[in-house]
Amino acid sequence: MTIQIPTLGQVYNWQPETLTQAGNDLEAAGKNFSDRMAEAQRAVDNTALRWQGNAASAASARALTEFLAASRAFRAADAVAQSFISAGSTIAGYKAALVKIHGEASSAGMSVWPDGGVTAPDFPNAKTDPTAAMMQGNLNRAAADFQTRLKEQLANAGSAIAAAKATIAAGLDDLAAHGGPGGGKDSGGTPLSGPAGAALGKKIHDAVASGQPIPPELLTELGEDMKASGVPPEQLAAYLQGNGATIPAATQEFTQQFFNNAGADGFIAASEQLKAQGPAGQTSAAAMSNALLMLSDEKVGTGRDRNGKPTSPGSYDRLPTDIKQLISTRVGTQGPDANTQQYPDMGQRPENANMNAFLTKQNKLLDALGMSDQGIEPGTKTSTELYRQGSHLSWQQTHNNQLNPDSGYPLDDSISKSVEIAARNHEGTTAILTGQGGPEILGSGYHADTDVMPLLQRHWPDGPNGPAINSMLDWIHQDAQVTVAPGDPHYQSQLTNAELAGRSAHGLSQILSTTHSSDGTNNFNVLSTGENSADLKMPHGAQMTPGVAQHVAGALAPYVGNMAGAAENLTGTHGFGTLNPVESTRIFTLLDGDPKAAAIINGAAIAQAHNFDRAFALGQGGPELALESGRLRGLVEGGIAAESGLHGYDDQSASAHRKEQLGAGFMTAKEYINLGVKALPYEKYVWSPMANSIEAFLKDPTVGAINDKPSTPYPAISYDNFDLTEQQTDVRADAGRRYTMLQSLVDAGRVDPNALPGNFTDHGALKPFEDLKSGDLASVPKILEGAGLNRDDSNQYVIDARSGDNEINQIVFGGNMTTADQQLFVSVLRGDKVPAHVNQWK
Numbered sequence: 001m002t003i004q005i006p007t008l009g010q011v012y013n014w015q016p017e018t019l020t021q022a023g024n025d026l027e028a029a030g031k032n033f034s035d036r037m038a039e040a041q042r043a044v045d046n047t048a049l050r051w052q053g054n055a056a057s058a059a060s061a062r063a064l065t066e067f068l069a070a071s072r073a074f075r076a077a078d079a080v081a082q083s084f085i086s087a088g089s090t091i092a093g094y095k096a097a098l099v100k101i102h103g104e105a106s107s108a109g110m111s112v113w114p115d116g117g118v119t120a121p122d123f124p125n126a127k128t129d130p131t132a133a134m135m136q137g138n139l140n141r142a143a144a145d146f147q148t149r150l151k152e153q154l155a156n157a158g159s160a161i162a163a164a165k166a167t168i169a170a171g172l173d174d175l176a177a178h179g180g181p182g183g184g185k186d187s188g189g190t191p192l193s194g195p196a197g198a199a200l201g202k203k204i205h206d207a208v209a210s211g212q213p214i215p216p217e218l219l220t221e222l223g224e225d226m227k228a229s230g231v232p233p234e235q236l237a238a239y240l241q242g243n244g245a246t247i248p249a250a251t252q253e254f255t256q257q258f259f260n261n262a263g264a265d266g267f268i269a270a271s272e273q274l275k276a277q278g279p280a281g282q283t284s285a286a287a288m289s290n291a292l293l294m295l296s297d298e299k300v301g302t303g304r305d306r307n308g309k310p311t312s313p314g315s316y317d318r319l320p321t322d323i324k325q326l327i328s329t330r331v332g333t334q335g336p337d338a339n340t341q342q343y344p345d346m347g348q349r350p351e352n353a354n355m356n357a358f359l360t361k362q363n364k365l366l367d368a369l370g371m372s373d374q375g376i377e378p379g380t381k382t383s384t385e386l387y388r389q390g391s392h393l394s395w396q397q398t399h400n401n402q403l404n405p406d407s408g409y410p411l412d413d414s415i416s417k418s419v420e421i422a423a424r425n426h427e428g429t430t431a432i433l434t435g436q437g438g439p440e441i442l443g444s445g446y447h448a449d450t451d452v453m454p455l456l457q458r459h460w461p462d463g464p465n466g467p468a469i470n471s472m473l474d475w476i477h478q479d480a481q482v483t484v485a486p487g488d489p490h491y492q493s494q495l496t497n498a499e500l501a502g503r504s505a506h507g508l509s510q511i512l513s514t515t516h517s518s519d520g521t522n523n524f525n526v527l528s529t530g531e532n533s534a535d536l537k538m539p540h541g542a543q544m545t546p547g548v549a550q551h552v553a554g555a556l557a558p559y560v561g562n563m564a565g566a567a568e569n570l571t572g573t574h575g576f577g578t579l580n581p582v583e584s585t586r587i588f589t590l591l592d593g594d595p596k597a598a599a600i601i602n603g604a605a606i607a608q609a610h611n612f613d614r615a616f617a618l619g620q621g622g623p624e625l626a627l628e629s630g631r632l633r634g635l636v637e638g639g640i641a642a643e644s645g646l647h648g649y650d651d652q653s654a655s656a657h658r659k660e661q662l663g664a665g666f667m668t669a670k671e672y673i674n675l676g677v678k679a680l681p682y683e684k685y686v687w688s689p690m691a692n693s694i695e696a697f698l699k700d701p702t703v704g705a706i707n708d709k710p711s712t713p714y715p716a717i718s719y720d721n722f723d724l725t726e727q728q729t730d731v732r733a734d735a736g737r738r739y740t741m742l743q744s745l746v747d748a749g750r751v752d753p754n755a756l757p758g759n760f761t762d763h764g765a766l767k768p769f770e771d772l773k774s775g776d777l778a779s780v781p782k783i784l785e786g787a788g789l790n791r792d793d794s795n796q797y798v799i800d801a802r803s804g805d806n807e808i809n810q811i812v813f814g815g816n817m818t819t820a821d822q823q824l825f826v827s828v829l830r831g832d833k834v835p836a837h838v839n840q841w842k
Helices: 008-013 016-048 053-107 130-176 194-209 216-228 233-243 249-275 279-295 321-328 351-369 380-399 411-422 426-434 453-457 469-478 491-513 523-529 546-563 581-591 595-617 625-647 651-675 691-699 726-747 780-786 791-811 823-829
Strands: none
Touching (some): 008 053, 008 130, 016 053, 194 216, 216 249, 216 279, 233 491, 249 279, 249 351, 279 351, 321 351, 351 411, 380 411, 380 426, 411 469, 426 469, 426 491, 453 469, 453 491, 453 523, 469 546, 491 523, 491 546, 491 581, 523 581, 523 823, 546 581, 546 595, 546 625, 581 595, 581 823, 595 625, 595 651, 595 726, 625 823, 726 780, 726 791, 780 791
């Protein structure tokens, strides 16, 4: 660094206040920029609550990446601002000192030169008069002192100018690159380390223990350190797709030691104070919560071993003891998942005060964790513990008079927060819904068919982001299928996600359909009717709410083909396997209890059957599709019949109800087919209801097909005769399937509608099925044969499909499904009477 010594004239011309003002302006602009970026990040965060799947990952990755880049730019800008301010202050000090010394020297009669040299005036007779000579000596010594002081200050000022130039230039280069010292720790600051984390955590803990607010400068340091401890920007996209991340060992140790020393009290208090600061503080609070969740995440480690697994991975056991206590203590003398009968000692007496202190602190912890960014997951074990806490609190709220909704305890918020955070980890959700995961994930004594029930029975509050249970369920239909071909870079991750979704859906279907859960509860009956004589606190009104039913239907819709016994290579799903006829009928019966849920699940089944018929006509699938197509129609009919039996409808009412339910199902199926894709890119005939279709029904209450009372007629895809007589239904169903084949050939360009008989078309387009008369439809087999479809094959397909239609009637209802009767529901309820060798798809 070259130092140039300024002259006094140059110093007098300096205007260091302009440096200070420039720094202040840059600092203010940076803070405003930071606040706006923080607001934007939180806005994306809140929006992501409504998004799931790849869209949510992409949005979160982009938002977090941009925010981190912006944060580095802000820190670089702030560093430049501080350099300007510091340089302005320092140089102003040197200028003031030089002006003062110069003034003193001039007042003393000294001659002051531009380079800081000082010459004393000549005292009269100094060469001849001893006294005058002594006075001259005093003047010379004073001049020398002034000169020393001036030259020293000029040298200091020169050094300050050189340092300011270097610092500001480096800062401007840093700012131009949008870089900056990662979190303020890569250059010039104290590096992240275990001792640094322990020291900071202890400072936070001690400040909280003193009963005073945490000092602002300590919160600033905390925020910067936590921002520096996050996922490296280049790994964000992979992390948000579930692939984990690698962080420096020093960063992990910093985080570990910080939380060990700050404890739950320090974490909660710091989060509350940061949150109160506005957007910038909330971003720091989010960074701190992110760090705690990543500390528990088994997919975040300090490296990778030869098998690609994280080394020194995060885990639930890394969390401080007092935080684990708040997450995992489930107090109750009863309940499906209580693990203790007493609350931890919170230093309060009597016991209800102790309970209040614990539940209040637990709520504050969950609120602090809820500040984390939506893309940041808890570890799998932490996820299951949060789910279990949410379910336990939900059960306690309905069964413990001290904790009911009118008690004043913040259980609604605690339940919602615990489930929302837990649901970010799909492995944890899968473990909770299936009961599979082993002691290291689920601990001991967990039973999915009892412990999930309080969440399914809960009357969820409808907050600004919807009920929290939506986040537990909605990802399933979005991840149900793999949409890229093998060999694509995203294939394996999509396949893994699809398998988790399928396993979760299967576990959910088992919870819903069992009549003998681990604690003896008949889940299907309770969720359908609300009746549970064994539950003295909730003997009535425990059925699944419409809102929950609709999202359950959305989660299960991609798997309707599997429920009908179709193999996964025919449906494009993974991990679900199949479900037996009785259990599948229970699912349809249960969801038929709500018009919108019924439209979603029945529409999915009708659409899947339609696409099986279409695939056969186009040669994209073989005759094996016929049975599955028929079984899907049978499940729709069986569910509606059993649900009618539950209400005790007579024949006329049952017929009207059937027409309404089927009409809504047909309308929804038509929307599925219009909105969804008909085939995956690498297997021509694989199809199931797509996520974008289901999303429309879940999120848009104006979709006609799922309005409670649609105002317009339902344009049926097929089967417009809703009479209960078996013969008419079969005949119309056969005609409907052949019409679907004809429609598919027309759409594929293999049949020219202009070449069809005139009564089949309207202005050159094939008429809708419902506009064709029975006599017209009788000629469809000949038309199909003329288009190259073998008549014997198509006739056999229709016969096999009709056989599939009838399987549910024979297996579940003993052939009695054509007459409305309460016994129809009883047959489904008591389906366990069906021998195991009979209760299976042929």
